[in-house]
Each structure stands twice: as C-alpha cells, then as structure tokens.
Amino acid sequence: MADIKSPTVLNPGILIPVNPAIENYMHGLLRHTDHPVLTEMEALAQKNNFPIIGRLVGAFIESLAKMINAEQVFEFGSGYGYSAYWFARAVGSKGRVICTDADFLNQEKAEQYLSAAGLWDRVDFRAGMAQDVFAQTKGVFDICYNDVDKGDYPEIWKLAKDRIRPGGLYIADNVLWRGRVAVENPSDIFPGWTEAIMEHNELIFNDPEFDTFINPTRDGVIVARKKTA
Numbered sequence: 001m002a003d004i005k006s007p008t009v010l011n012p013g014i015l016i017p018v019n020p021a022i023e024n025y026m027h028g029l030l031r032h033t034d035h036p037v038l039t040e041m042e043a044l045a046q047k048n049n050f051p052i053i054g055r056l057v058g059a060f061i062e063s064l065a066k067m068i069n070a071e072q073v074f075e076f077g078s079g080y081g082y083s084a085y086w087f088a089r090a091v092g093s094k095g096r097v098i099c100t101d102a103d104f105l106n107q108e109k110a111e112q113y114l115s116a117a118g119l120w121d122r123v124d125f126r127a128g129m130a131q132d133v134f135a136q137t138k139g140v141f142d143i144c145y146n147d148v149d150k151g152d153y154p155e156i157w158k159l160a161k162d163r164i165r166p167g168g169l170y171i172a173d174n175v176l177w178r179g180r181v182a183v184e185n186p187s188d189i190f191p192g193w194t195e196a197i198m199e200h201n202e203l204i205f206n207d208p209e210f211d212t213f214i215n216p217t218r219d220g221v222i223v224a225r226k227k228t229a
C-alpha cells in the first residue's frame, strides 16, 4: 500500500501533493454533482488534454463562492466554461460571472455547454486577453479567479487585488505546479512559469491585506480573503 504521508513522486522533480487514491476517494464523495453537461465537459478535457480544474476543485470553488454569498465573479482564463459552471451555480439567478478567454472558439463551446446546463444567462463571456477585459470592466468583485498562462500570474494578482471587496476572495489554480515550486531546478513546461508562480504565491502570502491558504488538492489552489478591517 502506498505511503499516504509522502507525496507521490511521478518523475524526478514532479510531485503530486495529494495521493491519487485519496483524490479518487474524494471524487467518489462527489457523485451527487454528476450532471450530463459536466460529464461532457470533462470528457472533452480528457480527449483534448485540456487543463480544466476538475470536479474536486470545481466543488471547492462553488462552496467558497456560496460561503461568502458571492454574486459578482471575474474569471481570468475561462477555457470553455468548466470553472464558470461551478461559479454560475453558486452566484444564483441574480449573479454574474464574467468569463474571459484569449481563444474565441472557447466562447462558442462555453455558450453551448452552459446554455445546456441552464446557466448561460448568468455568464458574460468576453473573448480577449483577460487583462484587457478586466481594465475595461468597472467595479469590485466578490471573487477574482485566476487560471491564465502561469507567466502572467504575478501581473493578474496585482491587477485583481485592489478590485476585490473586503471579505471577498482571490482564487488561483495550479499554484503548486505539480510540485515544481518545491524542488530545485525543476523542468518546466515553459521557461519562467515556476518562478512566476512562486513570485505570485510569495506576493500573496506577504500581503497584509489578505489572509491566505493553499489547498493542495489536485495542482494546488490558493485562496486569499481580503480582510475586512
């Protein structure tokens, strides 16, 4: 039996923080979240090797959004709407999830899936660079969620942090980057991405305006709550 106290080592320098058997067990507990649209979106991700947040993180962000009664969410990097599916459920019929993605084909797919799920009327999907869309959007958000290319993580944090309401959340996926943040000289997918994620994480943990924690599920999700006083 695998030692569940040690992270699983896949390749030299690549670590999975939570033992896959435990993640499978947690998946099993989420069977009640099954939905035909969700299953289709997950199948597409599997087929195309597209990096969606997956069921465990999806259920996590939905819970977080419900805990703070979030109604206004901004997503940096929405893909074809899988993470937005969970936020859209949480914000309710009066809420709004602004989605952004650099690939306009993802907007079409998101419309198809989220319409089928009855959630499209809560979504405002804007194809383009998330940074530009954010600059064109006014107001503060209950949640800013970051899942863009990892080299841009520090920039997105700096943009988002001042436009989160007190008590609101900054959430970013992949902040453990398959453990690369924890090893010396990791082999990276793109040069500089590990360093950018590490800079991002340090900036957030050292920001006195936020209380911050990393949930190590899947690839690591950082959650930073803006203090109220």
Ligand SMILES: C[S@@+](CC[C@H](N)C(=O)[O-])C[C@H]1O[C@@H](n2cnc3c(N)ncnc32)[C@H](O)[C@@H]1O
Residues within 6 Å of the ligand: 051, 052, 053, 054, 076, 077, 078, 079, 080, 081, 082, 083, 084, 100, 101, 102, 103, 106, 128, 129, 130, 131, 147, 148, 149, 152
């Ligand atoms: C990891 S995927 C997002 C997955 C999505 N959050 C989910 O879990 O369903 C990253 C997406 O961000 C988009 N992207 C990357 N950098 C971006 C940027 N600066 N602005 C807008 N979209 C970006 C890519 O086209 C890709 O679809």
